Amino acid sequence: MASGNVLHVLYNDDDILMKAVKELRSKHYRIIEVYTPFPVHGLDKAMGLPYTRIAICSFIYGLIGLSVATLMMNFIMIEDWPRNIGGKPSFSYLQNMPAFVPIMFELTVFFAAHLMVITFYMRSKIWPFKKAENPDVRTTDDHFLIEVDAANHDLDELSKFLYDTGATEISLIHNEEHA
Template structure:
């Protein structure tokens, strides 16, 4: 089912931020905001929840640390113990100070690489994916706020958005398949 959305174009980030606050105060639903650069405070003004990606980073670091411990224990203690510098490899605990740099590097390696993969999957950024940017000017110097009309009168919402400082207002069909 297709619904109507309004695209409001702004040319200044401060005007956009104030407009988002006004639109939220009027209880209109903002579908998305497209900006050419990060606008500080926009996520709070839109009412978006804090990200939980730091939790996944910590968990990925724990996975990397676990893999490092298991790998070093197997390679250096069980599979092929070596006498390096007069220190025999009888147990993992005795040799753990020498393994700390490897544990640190594997923790960072796993956290960084798995975070990138998680970010791309969460953002649905697949290789060769077609861009979903509705107006090419938002990659240069304009800002676009997409407002869902819902049960509201389209003319009333359009005039309200004009009063918030929008330069252009256009009405589009919104397909809910993405």
Template sequence: MASKVIHAIYTDDDLLLQAVKQVRDARYNIAEIYTPFPVHGLDKAMGLESTRLAIASFIYGLIGFAVAIIMMNYMMIEDWPQDIGGKPSFSFIQNSPAFVPIIFELTVFFAAHLMVITFYMRSKLWPFKTAENPDVRTTDDHFLMEIDVSNHNVEELSKFLYNTGALEIKLIEN
């Protein structure tokens, strides 16, 4: 069965935000929204649940912290202890102030790099992936709202969308 969607084009982000609220209040199903830049409050207006990327970032930071401590302990205390500037080399605790910058840098390194990898995997942005943008104008200055119309009257929905401030409406059959 072919699915039908309506693409409603808007020219202003505030107008789009108001339209999203009106469309959700009218109980229409918004499939996707394409914008040229992030619109503050759009995720809440669409009713999307909050992301767990911050939790993942904290866990990645903890992994970096643990790797840094284990690495510094092994390299500077167990494997090749050296007397540098008269500092004792037989205890990690006694040398820990000297290790703080390295621990900090590895914590940030692990959190940042693993977050980028997680974001790309979660967003399904693979290398050489073709763009899924339905209208090229959404990369420049227009906003597109994609609404599922499988159980709705197309004419009624189109009229409703024009009343919300849509500049252009297209019916797309997949």
């Protein structure tokens, strides 16, 4: 990139934002990032972001939780300290498995949920005490912001195009990070 010029384009409606993203992509402008106050359904597809494999992680974490539950209950209730509780035999895991189903379910959900939170934070690079990267505080309330790469583009023509898409405010930012 020749320069680090970035346009911050504000919108006040999510439908207008979606239309603008589609128009920007059709004209082959590079969208650096989009900031929204709430999740906008379909925005990832409109931006052309690749499909995420995070659901596969959740399934694997659930399987880990199920395995831990199975191994834990087999060791504790069958091998280590077998007891006759309510007339149930204590020498076979399979005979006791119906009583273990709630524990297996709970540990599956527990592992999947907690490990997914950790995975999400690591994938999103959200660390404790990390400085917020939000460029405009209004995007946490009721505005939507698109960061558009302004390098190698006529700023007047690009600004006119963005106002035609429904932008309410455009500001030019010189950002060394994008240089």
